[in-house]
Every structure is written in structure tokens, then in C-alpha cells.
Amino acid sequence: MLIDLFLSKIAEICQGELIGDDVLISSVETNSKESKISSLFVALKGDRFDGHDYVSQAFENGFLAALVSQDVGVSPAIVVNDTLTAYGEIARYIRHSFKGKVVAVTGSNGKTTVKEWLSHIVSEHNGVLKTKNNENNQVGVPKTLLDLSEDHQVAIIETGTSYPGEIEKMGRVITPDIAVLTNASGCHYSGFGTLDAIAKEKGALLSSTSRSGSVVLNKDDPFYVYWAGLAKGRVIRSFGFDNDAQLWVDDILLCDDHSVARFHYKGESVLGRVGSPGRHQIANGMAVVQVLLCIGWTFKSAVLALADSLVIPGRLQKIYSENRPLLLNDCYNASPKSVNAAIDVLQCQKVENTVLVLGALGELGALEASVHQEIGRYAFQSGVSCLIALGPVAGIASSVFSSLGGKAYVFDTHSEISQKLKELNDSSAVLIKGSRSAQMEKVIEDLDY
Numbered sequence: 001m002l003i004d005l006f007l008s009k010i011a012e013i014c015q016g017e018l019i020g021d022d023v024l025i026s027s028v029e030t031n032s033k034e035s036k037i038s039s040l041f042v043a044l045k046g047d048r049f050d051g052h053d054y055v056s057q058a059f060e061n062g063f064l065a066a067l068v069s070q071d072v073g074v075s076p077a078i079v080v081n082d083t084l085t086a087y088g089e090i091a092r093y094i095r096h097s098f099k100g101k102v103v104a105v106t107g108s109n110g111k112t113t114v115k116e117w118l119s120h121i122v123s124e125h126n127g128v129l130k131t132k133n134n135e136n137n138q139v140g141v142p143k144t145l146l147d148l149s150e151d152h153q154v155a156i157i158e159t160g161t162s163y164p165g166e167i168e169k170m171g172r173v174i175t176p177d178i179a180v181l182t183n184a185s186g187c188h189y190s191g192f193g194t195l196d197a198i199a200k201e202k203g204a205l206l207s208s209t210s211r212s213g214s215v216v217l218n219k220d221d222p223f224y225v226y227w228a229g230l231a232k233g234r235v236i237r238s239f240g241f242d243n244d245a246q247l248w249v250d251d252i253l254l255c256d257d258h259s260v261a262r263f264h265y266k267g268e269s270v271l272g273r274v275g276s277p278g279r280h281q282i283a284n285g286m287a288v289v290q291v292l293l294c295i296g297w298t299f300k301s302a303v304l305a306l307a308d309s310l311v312i313p314g315r316l317q318k319i320y321s322e323n324r325p326l327l328l329n330d331c332y333n334a335s336p337k338s339v340n341a342a343i344d345v346l347q348c349q350k351v352e353n354t355v356l357v358l359g360a361l362g363e364l365g366a367l368e369a370s371v372h373q374e375i376g377r378y379a380f381q382s383g384v385s386c387l388i389a390l391g392p393v394a395g396i397a398s399s400v401f402s403s404l405g406g407k408a409y410v411f412d413t414h415s416e417i418s419q420k421l422k423e424l425n426d427s428s429a430v431l432i433k434g435s436r437s438a439q440m441e442k443v444i445e446d447l448d449y
Contacts, residue, residue: 020075107182171208359434376400
């Protein structure tokens with residue numbers, strides 16, 4: 001933790017009541033087994049667990065005190081109305097004690113890539129704290145910020161969302177100096193209902209940005225004007241594929257493992273190599289460049305920094321094996337826009353045959369059928385050689401693909417798909433894609449590359 005705090009100060013921050021001795025705290029943890037030096041245990045409540053059941057265990061494991069929302073007969077303790085809110089307030093206090101730059105990234109697609117790309121580039125020159133794995137919710141954001149230390153000059157925080165109002169709450173904790181909003185697209189329909197609601201939720205991050213801060217926005221997104229309005233007096237830095245954006249590109253060349261584009265900004269132009277394939281990665285790269293410009297990089301150095309390839313497990317990760325098809329592991333998650341982007345990368349591969357292995361996309365609500373139909377149509381129009389679907393929902397895409405004249409299959413299990421793929425050789429490339437609920441990584445596990 002960036003600074004040590006006495007329990008009395010933490011109680012003041014959380015508007016809680018201190019019971020027992022006022023001791024100095026050096027770390028704040030939510031796992032009762034992860035005691036560090038002078039640790040405070042936060043008893044969070046979830047749908048399937050209650051941290052209050054583990055308070056005694058936490059003390060046995062070396063914790064000095066507990067943050068609780070009910071009296072559990074231990075001290076020292078701080079009693080608050082809601083431990084999750086209090087956890088966020090402690091993180092917010094620590095964040096405002098940090099003198100470096102805080103960057104927050106959100107969007108329907110690309111936020112993890114932008115976060116990882118930025119972290120990789122900036123860490124070559126500065127100490128960087130970043131969101132780990134998928135810890136981008138109301139628990140993960142405070143957890144990340146509480147790891148701030150004197151060794152960090154930049155913090156890069158990813159924010160996701162599961163319900164309306166969640167990003168607003170996280171934004172209050174983060175108060176970013178720089179906010180990045182990559183796009184809004186059709187995911188989480190079951191939780192938000194409409195694309196407008198999704199855009200509103202993502203836009204909440206902009207309202208929480210420091211008044212003297214900057215916001216990086218996708219000029220090509222239909223909600224750009226709305227988001228720019230939310231940014232109010234903050235500096236707006238736009239990017240896009242047309243020259244009405246502040247940062248834009250042309251002369252695009254899409255290759256199997258990278259792209260080339262000419263980047264334009266304020267009268268300067270730089271021909272740059274983007275180390276990850278796909279048009280969508282050029283867009284992500286532009287967002288990265290805008291953030292680098294915000295923190296003092298020159299335009300040329302920012303563009304050239306995109307050349308290094310970025311490999312994120314489960315996100316268009318290439319897997320090779322002798323005399324077997326090239327696998328594009330994109331199993332981490334899926335939205336309609338990300339599926340299309342992945343298909344585009346598949347079609348750039350230097351092979352005779354391309355195969356899309358599709359698991360169902362989740363959280364689509366009433367749009368489930370139409371979205372999968374459109375995926376089948378897009379795959380066929382893009383020239384995919386074969387579509388293999390897992391289960392009846394993904395099978396909707398397969399049916400459309402087949403009706404248009406494409407070769408398609410539907411299987412009930414991951415192992416059946418794996419067996420089908422074993423018929424292929426190195427003249428094929430296979431994209432494996434689906435939402436987390438589809439567990440498409442099991443196909444790769446069965447293939448045993």
C-alpha cells in the first residue's frame with residue numbers, strides 16, 4: 001500500500017466506527033488467507049459467500065484488524081454500513097495520495113488489449129501498476145489501486161461492467177487523469193437492454209475523470225458526440241479511420257501477423273507497423289498512441305512503439321504444431337463485434353482453408369437469434385471455408401452459413417469438435433471463438449497441441 005494508515009483514519013475515510021485499539025495498517029486484503037505485514041481484513045459479502053464467516057480465521061492467519069458490517073465479536077474492528085463501499089473508499093483515498101498518472105480504460109471491445117499494450121510499452125521507462133487478469137469490477141479495481149507503491153509512476157486500470165451504475169461507482173474510486181473509451185457495441189444486452197444503455201454505462205467513466213484530465217474517444221463510434229458532451233471541459237483526444245479525427249490513419253496494409261498504416265496527427269505523419277494483426281488492432285493502437293501523447297511521448301516514438309507484437313493468452317493467440325492446422329485461440333470471450341474482427345484476422349492467414357469454430361455468445365437477450373444469424377452471414381461473406389458450431393445457439397450461425405452454400409457442422413460436445421479438427425492438416429487455419437460460458441478452450445485442450 002502506498003501509505004500506512006491508522007485504523008482511526010480508515011474509520012474516518014469509511015465513515016465507520018472503530019472498536020478496540022488504534023493500530024497502524026500497511027495493507028488491506030479481502031482474502032482471509034493472504035495476510036501481509038499489518039493487514040486489515042475486509043469482510044465482503046457476495047451471492048454465495050460472506051466474508052464475516054472468515055473473520056476469526058483471518059485473525060488466526062495474522063491479520064491485525066477487520067472491516068465488517070456487523071458485530072462479529074472481534075477487535076480491533078471497523079464497523080461500516082457496507083464493506084464493499086468502504087473498500088472502495090479506502091482505495092480512493094490511496095489513489096488520491098498517488099502523484100503519478102492514473103489511466104482508466106473501458107469499452108465493449110479492446111479494453112484489455114489497450115491496457116496490456118500500454119502497460120507493456122510504458123513499463124520500459126516507468127514503474128507501472130496494471131489491472132491483473134479480469135479484476136476489472138468493484139472488487140478488482142480497489143484491489144489494484146491498493147497495490148500502489150512508491151515504485152509506480154503510472155497506474156493503468158481496466159473497468160468492465162455487469163449492471164447499470166457499476167462503472168460510475170468504479171470511476172469515483174479511480175478518478176482517472178486519462179480515460180479511454182474504445183467503443184460501445186452489442187454485448188451485455190441481457191443486463192442493459194439496449195445499445196444506448198451500454199453507451200451510457202461506458203460513458204460514466206468520462207464524468208469521473210479529473211477536471212484537468214483528458215479523455216480518449218473513438219471518433220468513428222456512433223456515440224462519440226454523446227461521450228464528448230459528457231467530457232465537458234476536459235481535453236478530448238479523438239482517434240479514427242477518417243481524417244476528421246485528431247489522430248487518424250490511411251495507407252493500411254493488413255497482413256497475417258501484423259498491419260502497416262500511416263498515422264497522422266497535427267500535421268505530422270509516421271508510417272508505423274502494428275505488431276498485432278487486424279484492423280481492430282489499428283484502432284486499439286491509435287488509442288494507445290493518444291495516451292502516450294498525454295503522458296509526454298513524441299508522436300513518432302508513440303507510433304513506433306506499436307511495432308512489438310503483443311500476445312495475450314486466449315485473445316487471437318496463435319498456436320502452432322507441426323503438420324497440424326494453425327490455431328487462433330480467441331476463447332477468452334466474445335461479442336458480435338469481436339467475432340467479426342477475429343474472422344477478419346482468420347481470413348488474412350496464409351492458408352488454403354479457414355475454419356471458424358464458434359461457441360454461443362452470451363448475454364444477448366432477445367437479440368440472441370439475430371446476432372448469431374448475422375455471424376453466420378458475415379463468416380460466409382468473408383470467405384470462411386467451414387463453420388463448426390457448438391450447440392443449438394451457435395448452430396443458428398451454422399444454419400445461415402449452410403443456407404448460403406457454405407460447409408457447416410453442429411456438434412454437441414467439445415470433444416466431437418476436436419475430433420473433427422484432427423482431420424485437418426497445416427493447410428488450414430482454425431479460429432476458436434465463443435463467450436466464457438461456452439468454455440471453448442476445452443476444444444484446444446482436447447487437441448493437445
